[in-house]
Amino acid sequence: MPQFFLNKRLIILLVSIIILVALIGFSIRDREQLTWPEQFLKDTTGWVQNVFAKPQQFVVGIFEDVQDLQNTYKENKELKSRLDNLAKLEADVQQLTKENEELRELIDEKETLRDYTPISATVIGRNPERWHELLIINKGKVHGIEQNMAVVTANGLIGKVKSTQQFTATIQLLSANDPTNRISAEIQGEESVYGTIEGYDGDRELLKLKRIPKDAKIVEKQNVITSGLGGIFPEGLPIGKVVDVEPDEFGLNQTAFIEPGANFYDIKNVIVVKREMIKPDLSEMIDDEEEEL
Amino acid sequence: MRRYLLPLLFIFFFIFESTFVELLPKQLFQSDMILVPRFLIITILFMTIYGGKKQGIIYGFIFGLLFDVVYTEIIGIYLFMFPLVAYIIFSMMRIFHSNIVVASIVSLLGVSLLELGVYELNYLIKVTDMDFSTFIEIRLLPTLVLNLIFLVLLAYPIKRLFEKHAEELKNE
Numbered sequence: 339m340p341q342f343f344l345n346k347r348l349i350i351l352l353v354s355i356i357i358l359v360a361l362i363g364f365s366i367r368d369r370e371q372l373t374w375p376e377q378f379l380k381d382t383t384g385w386v387q388n389v390f391a392k393p394q395q396f397v398v399g400i401f402e403d404v405q406d407l408q409n410t411y412k413e414n415k416e417l418k419s420r421l422d423n424l425a426k427l428e429a430d431v432q433q434l435t436k437e438n439e440e441l442r443e444l445i446d447e448k449e450t451l452r453d454y455t456p457i458s459a460t461v462i463g464r465n466p467e468r469w470h471e472l473l474i475i476n477k478g479k480v481h482g483i484e485q486n487m488a489v490v491t492a493n494g495l496i497g498k499v500k501s502t503q504q505f506t507a508t509i510q511l512l513s514a515n516d517p518t519n520r521i522s523a524e525i526q527g528e529e530s531v532y533g534t535i536e537g538y539d540g541d542r543e544l545l546k547l548k549r550i551p552k553d554a555k556i557v558e559k560q561n562v563i564t565s566g567l568g569g570i571f572p573e574g575l576p577i578g579k580v581v582d583v584e585p586d587e588f589g590l591n592q593t594a595f596i597e598p599g600a601n602f603y604d605i606k607n608v609i610v611v612k613r614e615m616i617k618p619d620l621s622e623m624i625d626d627e628e629e630e631l
Numbered sequence: 632m633r634r635y636l637l638p639l640l641f642i643f644f645f646i647f648e649s650t651f652v653e654l655l656p657k658q659l660f661q662s663d664m665i666l667v668p669r670f671l672i673i674t675i676l677f678m679t680i681y682g683g684k685k686q687g688i689i690y691g692f693i694f695g696l697l698f699d700v701v702y703t704e705i706i707g708i709y710l711f712m713f714p715l716v717a718y719i720i721f722s723m724m725r726i727f728h729s730n731i732v733v734a735s736i737v738s739l740l741g742v743s744l745l746e747l748g749v750y751e752l753n754y755l756i757k758v759t760d761m762d763f764s765t766f767i768e769i770r771l772l773p774t775l776v777l778n779l780i781f782l783v784l785l786a787y788p789i790k791r792l793f794e795k796h797a798e799e800l801k802n803e
Contacts, residue, residue: 354711361707365699366756372704379700383646390646394654465702466648467667469753472702474649501704508704515759 368518369501370485377503381478384506387462388476395460395606451566451573453614457481461605462506471511473497475608478505486570488611494576494599495521495564499610507610512545513538513602522568523547523577525554525594526561533594534568535577544581544595552590556583562596572613637678637796641694644671649702664773669742670781671698672713674789676720676738680729681793682800684721691717705756712748716741731790735782742778746771 372380442450459481463474477483479502487499489509498519500510510516512535521535525547533550547562560580566573582595651668671694679687695713699706720741727733750766753759761770 358707358711361710362705362752362756365704365706376700376706379697383697383701386642387646387649390650394650398654461653463646463649463701464652466652467702467749468652468665469749469758470703470705472704474701 372501372503380474380508381503381505384462384474384476384503387474391460391462391476398606449615451613451615454572455482455612455614457483457610457612459483459507459608459610461608471497471514471602472500473509473511473605473608475507475509475610476505477610478503478507480504482612483507483610484612487613488564488571488575490575490609490611491600491605491607493601494578495571496598496600496602496605496608498571509608511602512598513540513543515540520568521571521577522565523562524565524573525550525556525580526563527556531556532565532567535596539595542595543597545578545598547580547594547596548586548591550583550592550594552585552592554592556580556592556594558582562594566613570613572611572615575611636792640792641671641674641690644674645694645697663769665770666777667746667770667774668781669745669774669778672716672742672745673738673778673782675713675717676741677734677786677789677793679717679721680724680734680737681790682797684718687717687721688714705758708749708752712745712752715748716745719744731786734790735786739775739779739782743771743775746774 371377457477459475459477461473462476465472483499483502485499485502488495489497489499495512497509497511497514498521500508502508510519512519512521515538517537519536523533523535525531525533531550531554533547535545536548537546538544539546550556558580562577562580564571564573564575564577576599578596578598578600580594581597584593584595585591586593648668648670651670655666672691675687675691675694678690691713692710695709695711696706698709698713703709720737723737723740724734727737750759750761750770754761
């Protein structure tokens with residue numbers, strides 16, 4: 339028995355396993371903020387990655403230009419057909435926005451869940467091992483980015499800010515397998531239907547929109563947007579289109595499968611969305627006068 | 632001057648892994664295979680084989696920590712796996728001759744050990760729910776092919792570099 343414990347290698351192995359478990363336990367819990375050595379390391383590597391990102395984008399740009407040239411004819415045709423509708427749509431949008439503003443002034447409601455300030459950023463790194471779907475961008479706390487903000491591309495929502503450092507931030511994509519990644523969403527139709535996006539079907543590459551009431555009628559190709567009711571994301575960010583609807587395992591709710599509008603792979607520039615309306619404090623929402631009854 | 636060359640090489644591969652994933656053509660990226668560049672661990676293993684055990688394990692430790700902090704945000708997995716794989720590979724190399732083909736095959740083995748270990752740990756902490764056969768099929772095999780190509784291209788220059796480095800260490 340004593341000889342067993344005197345084996346140096348075994349002790350080193352055991353101690354390192356203990357340290358491993360402790361470190362994983364420490365870092366896996368929901369952290370508000372990374373520790374400062376981590377932030378420092380990430381910022382420093384972010385700086386180096388920034389240097390690398392420039393020539394990389396140049397090379398990618400050349401290849402993409404060539405590909406674009408090949409498709410020009412086809413795209414041009416398609417775009418022309420869309421252009422006809424655009425003028426009417428533009429006029430409509432302008433009129434509606436104006437009307438909306440006037441009506442809002444009437445009821446004295448100036449701030450909406452829809453208002454946000456965009457912060458544009460460039461992707462400078464991606465997790466190479468791809469167990470965790472993480473991106474690193476070149477904007478951080480200094481530029482006003484905070485944890486849990488929504489991140490979009492031109493085509494729709496792609497994820498949220500997982501952690502921030504001074505000059506860089508890490509984004510978790512919607513395609514990550516993380517049960518805590520929940521987004522309150524709305525299916526647009528004659529009558530809006532609300533649910534929460536929970537999880538990602540890796541095989542079919544579809545998002546799962548759960549907790550839709552049983553009697554709600556949902557058809558394919560309906561648009562899905564963020565509802566803004568979750569408290570952090572603004573309202574009206576496009577997410578994708580409904581592909582399929584299934585009753586859930588207990589038959590009490592429905593689950594819709596949504597094809598994301600944005601591509602989770604080919605991401606170069608992103609927009610971090612900062613909501614204007616402040617999230618109410620939980621203490622303000624709870625009515626504590628009841629106790630005095 | 633040469634003293635700083637090695638850390639710079641490792642830092643280059645460390646950053647290059649993430650750049651490589653972004654540079655990968657869309658069709659390859661979106662297909663069912665997951666190609667993981669493991670260039671950093673391959674250089675660390677060559678370092679262990681040609682430069683010595685102590686150095687290899689120290690570099691594995693430092694870059695494992697860096698990998699965890701920067702890319703995964705879960706500290707511990709690579710910090711543990713990099714030095715462990717380096718140590719196992721070093722023990723294996725005592726049996727074989729350190730010729731370049733053997734070194735390449737052994738480092739590919741190291742890559743699969745690393746992938747397996749990381750998969751098991753991630754499975755344990757529920758980062759993934761991929762089952763084992765899918766893991767072998769869509770992750771391990773494509774990854775090994777990718778890293779084999781890397782080895783064919785760069786094994787010789789890396790070997791030369793580390794051999795020179797080891798000689799210099801002896802002379803000092």
